[in-house]
Amino acid sequence: MISEAEAVVMEVLWRSAPRSAEEILAEVGHAQQWQEGTVKSLLNRLLKKKAVKAERDGRRYLYSPLLAREKYVHQASKSLLDRLFEGRVAPLVAHFSEQRKLSKKDIAELRQLLEELDDEQS
Amino acid sequence: MISEAEAVVMEVLWRSAPRSAEEILAEVGHAQQWQEGTVKSLLNRLLKKKAVKAERDGRRYLYSPLLAREKYVHQASKSLLDRLFEGRVAPLVAHFSEQRKLSKKDIAELRQLLEELDDEQS
DNA sequence: TTTGATCGTTTACGCGTGTAAACATAAATC
DNA sequence: GATTTATGTTTACACGCGTAAACGATCAAA
16 A cells, blocks of 8 residues: 555654654655655655644655555555465574574563563463 | 565465465465465566576476575565664564563473574584 | 745656457467 | 367557656845
8 A cells, every 4th residue: 555665754744743844755765766845746646545633844744654654564564464375473583493483582572572462361 | 575464475385395286275365365366476576586496397387496495584584683673583582571571481491492592612 | 126046836757567458370170 | 271279479558657848926135
């Protein structure tokens, strides 16, 4: 529903809002090689999709997210899991495990997570 | 690199190959509402992308995957993790945990997985 | 009050995708 | 041999996306 370039803009707003187009460009301009017009277009598409809102601030607008990051992240993740892993998390983890792509940190955090689930349950 | 509709065709071939265009359509035609031409186009795009190969069989072609499912799955998953979870698996699992979207089965499998990692290490 | 600077809005354009229709070709049948 | 049938190949077309340029409006400065 919201594209990759649009998501870059959203990430900026999720970190801190409200922000002007200029501020967004400043934060993102060097990583992406974007011109001002590009950011403007993306913001307008996000407005049309009701993913952000704009409030006037003098001569310019300040933009804020309407779509919550949680929600976006969940949609995108669920879509991937559905398409590739029968909709479940464990097979994805298994895949990365098989590919030896779990870092020590990952493993430690997963352990921690499962312990916490234990605690909750009891 | 390979699109969603193309991936549907690939899934058929990953399940079993080689297959003719007609067979692919038969397996996928009711789920997707595709015509024959659609499958043909997708196969040609996949050929162009070197994701499948074709061998003549009389008047028709039989198609087989060149791209391994593992590789495709890994690319797609890594891209998602990079964009949304700092490139790591644990935060994704944490997200689903927070959303109460881990099934009992998931949890059991994750436990199993971590145990196996223990075993290997020792 | 003209002119420049600063914003936002509109329009554009090429590319990939989803979805086929049209066309070509060769084999099978009449 | 002429026609139908079964494939594959070429072309098409609308839509979203990435990426802006062009245009317009408004405020500030001269």
